[in-house]
Amino acid sequence: MAxxxxxxxxxxxxxxxxxxxxxxxxxxxxxxxxxxxxxxxTEYELGAKRWHATGETLxxxxxxxxxxxxxxxxxxxxxxxxxxGVLERGLLLRLRFSFSxxxxxxxxxxxxxxxxxxADTTPDDIDMLVVREGTEGPYAGMGGVLRKGTPGxxxxxDSVNTRFGVERVVRYAFEKAAARPxxxxxLVHKDNVLTFAGELWQRVVxxxxxxxxxxxxxxxxxxAATMFFxxxxxxxxxxxxxxxxxxxxxxxxxxxAGGIGLAASxxxxxxxxxxxxxEPVHGSAPDIAGQGKADPTATILSAAIMLDxxxxxxxxxxxxxxxxxxxxxxxxxxxxxxxSRIGDDIAARVAEQG
Amino acid sequence: MAxxxxxxxxxxxxxxxxxxxxxxxxxxxxxxxxxxxxxxxTEYELGAKRWHATGETLxxxxxxxxxxxxxxxxxxxxxxxxxxGVLERGLLLRLRFSFSxxxxxxxxxxxxxxxxxxADTTPDDIDMLVVREGTEGPYAGMGGVLRKGTPGxxxxxDSVNTRFGVERVVRYAFEKAAARPxxxxxLVHKDNVLTFAGELWQRVVxxxxxxxxxxxxxxxxxxAATMFFxxxxxxxxxxxxxxxxxxxxxxxxxxxAGGIGLAASxxxxxxxxxxxxxEPVHGSAPDIAGQGKADPTATILSAAIMLDxxxxxxxxxxxxxxxxxxxxxxxxxxxxxxxSRIGDDIAARVAEQG
Ligand SMILES: CC(C)[C@H](C(=O)O)[C@@H](O)C(=O)O
Ligand SMILES: CC(C)[C@H](C(=O)O)[C@@H](O)C(=O)O
Numbered sequence: 001m002a003x004x005x006x007x008x009x010x011x012x013x014x015x016x017x018x019x020x021x022x023x024x025x026x027x028x029x030x031x032x033x034x035x036x037x038x039x040x041x042t043e044y045e046l047g048a049k050r051w052h053a054t055g056e057t058l059x060x061x062x063x064x065x066x067x068x069x070x071x072x073x074x075x076x077x078x079x080x081x082x083x084x085g086v087l088e089r090g091l092l093l094r095l096r097f098s099f100s101x102x103x104x105x106x107x108x109x110x111x112x113x114x115x116x117x118x119a120d121t122t123p124d125d126i127d128m129l130v131v132r133e134g135t136e137g138p139y140a141g142m143g144g145v146l147r148k149g150t151p152g153x154x155x156x157x158d159s160v161n162t163r164f165g166v167e168r169v170v171r172y173a174f175e176k177a178a179a180r181p182x183x184x185x186x187l188v189h190k191d192n193v194l195t196f197a198g199e200l201w202q203r204v205v206x207x208x209x210x211x212x213x214x215x216x217x218x219x220x221x222x223x224a225a226t227m228f229f230x231x232x233x234x235x236x237x238x239x240x241x242x243x244x245x246x247x248x249x250x251x252x253x254x255x256x257a258g259g260i261g262l263a264a265s266x267x268x269x270x271x272x273x274x275x276x277x278x279e280p281v282h283g284s285a286p287d288i289a290g291q292g293k294a295d296p297t298a299t300i301l302s303a304a305i306m307l308d309x310x311x312x313x314x315x316x317x318x319x320x321x322x323x324x325x326x327x328x329x330x331x332x333x334x335x336x337x338x339x340s341r342i343g344d345d346i347a348a349r350v351a352e353q354g
Numbered sequence: 355m356a357x358x359x360x361x362x363x364x365x366x367x368x369x370x371x372x373x374x375x376x377x378x379x380x381x382x383x384x385x386x387x388x389x390x391x392x393x394x395x396t397e398y399e400l401g402a403k404r405w406h407a408t409g410e411t412l413x414x415x416x417x418x419x420x421x422x423x424x425x426x427x428x429x430x431x432x433x434x435x436x437x438x439g440v441l442e443r444g445l446l447l448r449l450r451f452s453f454s455x456x457x458x459x460x461x462x463x464x465x466x467x468x469x470x471x472x473a474d475t476t477p478d479d480i481d482m483l484v485v486r487e488g489t490e491g492p493y494a495g496m497g498g499v500l501r502k503g504t505p506g507x508x509x510x511x512d513s514v515n516t517r518f519g520v521e522r523v524v525r526y527a528f529e530k531a532a533a534r535p536x537x538x539x540x541l542v543h544k545d546n547v548l549t550f551a552g553e554l555w556q557r558v559v560x561x562x563x564x565x566x567x568x569x570x571x572x573x574x575x576x577x578a579a580t581m582f583f584x585x586x587x588x589x590x591x592x593x594x595x596x597x598x599x600x601x602x603x604x605x606x607x608x609x610x611a612g613g614i615g616l617a618a619s620x621x622x623x624x625x626x627x628x629x630x631x632x633e634p635v636h637g638s639a640p641d642i643a644g645q646g647k648a649d650p651t652a653t654i655l656s657a658a659i660m661l662d663x664x665x666x667x668x669x670x671x672x673x674x675x676x677x678x679x680x681x682x683x684x685x686x687x688x689x690x691x692x693x694s695r696i697g698d699d700i701a702a703r704v705a706e707q708g
Contacts, residue, residue: 085549
């Protein structure tokens with residue numbers, strides 16, 4: 001059988017981005033031939049360096065090229081030498097918005113052997129899937145400033161929530177919940193204060209929920225949710241939430257599930273109208289860049305989410321198993337390994353599985 | 355010396371509100387005469403019962419009466435029988451906004467003897483003061499709905515940030531930071547995405563900070579802040595943040611500092627143009643109401659914040675000492691005490707201090 005070719009756009013980005021992406025690709029290269037996949041990768045130099053050199057974050061022509069790929073694999077963008085937000089909005093958020101990545105999928109799972117900052121907490125307690133909306137809410141970039149620099153200055157920041165945008169992500173979350181053993185969906189919002197947006201989210205969850213009678217639906221204010229993430233993480237199975245609340249609770253989720261070095265994500269356009277994008281939740285961590293200290297695990301797990309999205313579920317499970325074994329043994333071995341060594345070890349485990 | 359009379363408006367509210375407020379008043383009654391204070395309390399029945407009976411949340415005439423008090427002592431409002439938000443906005447937020455409670459002061463402190471859900475964390479690690487803005491941001495209630503109930507529906511929710519509103523709370527936070535041993539102020543925001551509001555907050559912190567060269571200033575994105583709250587809480591001394599981020603991180607702060615049963619707050623108008631309001635961070639907890647199970651400690655600590663605000667710092671310290679002793683002994687005794695028993699014990703300790 002001829003291998004299926006996956007056209008993969010690679011954006012290593014800034015800081016530790018290139019280091020962790022290299023390991024992700026290493027593992028992908030190990031797993032692909034075993035599942036009849038061939039990777040055809042094209043690297044794009046986007047990020048701080050390009051911005052300094054040319055002032056560009058994402059030229060239209062590059063966006064157009066990216067569009068022709070099956071998926072995008074991204075390390076991290078952002079650098080202290082670039083004003084806050086320029087690369088995040090000009091590159092990362094632009095891709096999420098242009099390519100309609102309305103599902104920002106972020107599993108929060110404590111792997112056996114991994115140390116959590118929470119006392120008395122085991123892997124059984126933390127196994128959730130956060131479905132964060134990715135294309136609207138407070139991330140819409142709407143708002144403005146009036147009378148800037150005067151005592152009467154006003155700055156507004158508007159959250160935009162559409163029936164269209166909320167419904168599609170809520171439906172995706174119900175599908176995910178229906179396919180998991182616990183079949184529970186929790187909406188996280190702040191509907192007692194953000195009444196316009198909150199009422200829409202609640203109503204859509206109620207209406208779409210009628211099509212999924214097998215899924216039990218719960219609601220939790222975002223403030224209370226952060227508390228439950230540390231005191232009763234077992235409350236949550238699938239969580240659906242808006243772009244900003246999702247940003248916040250998934251960082252917290254990463255922290256309780258063993259740290260940002262393990263948190264994976266997919267920016268997904270489920271219909272495949274545009275390439276989806278896979279990246280670790282962490283940033284570019286310039287303080288440890290170039291030292292081989294970064295943990296590539298989050299990137300490798302993001303590659304697994306990508307494989308799932310590309311319809312290669314067996315390959316995804318293989319990568320996850322290799323990571324799980326590696327994490328289990330880390331606890332025992334307690335030796336510091338470099339970024340590339342961790343990648344080597346996980347790639348080797350992928351191969352060993354035969 | 356004649357005792358100074360404090361005109362105190364008491365709003366017990368819903369659920370466990372009346373139970374915990376009773377204990378707060380018990381402790382206040384024990385401490386007041388020892389510091390030449392006389393309490394003149396007037397109770398206001400506001401909350402779910404009144405809303406059901408009359409449809410009122412806060413009649414103008416009652417607001418006017420409240421205005422004539424030195425302070426307001428509130429238990430909790432909210433009940434499942436009332437639509438989400440009606441009492442929160444109609445009563446709680448209305449008071450915060452009408453009475454210009456622009457400082458929502460929330461200490462996050464782990465008392466010795468208290469169990470935290472974080473492993474390897476001691477009281478030295480958690481001692482911060484969150485200064486949450488209380489009168490604008492996403493809580494302004496602005497926004498709206500277009501084409502409701504149709505596929506083209508849009509709901510917006512607007513965060514309003516004024517130079518006036520941001521500056522006054524930032525200045526207050528710098529004052530607090532300057533008076534603490536570590537003299538550190540961290541702005542928590544999300545300026546790489548919420549650029550209009552974030553730039554204003556950053557600029558105001560920079561400008562006001564010039565007047566406080568002794569205070570070191572740090573910045574942390576809200577998502578990262580939730581992570582650091584559980585992995586490195588020691589990073590934070592005074593935190594200043596907007597209304598919504600403050601809501602979220604103080605619930606998380608409560609969780610890491612031993613739970614919502616201990617988290618106190620003051621809704622403060624520093625100039626004293628309006629009465630300030632003191633309340634536990636927790637809600638009305640209808641599930642345990644009327645059973646004597648609620649922990650009144652958060653309310654008692656809120657009374658201490660009130661005493662501080664009223665200029666009775668010695669009395670405030672006395673209450674805090676009594677609470678600290680009680681918390682220390684709880685760890686040893688491990689007996690379940692009722693709400694009123696905890697109040698009795700803390701009141702007795704207040705008296706014992708002579
Ligand atoms: C870098 C930033 C714009 C981004 C976000 O806020 O979405 C990041 O925090 C994330 O969670 O992917
Ligand atoms: C009840 C609710 C409106 C309130 C808030 O969001 O401010 C509460 O969560 C709090 O933190 O005091």
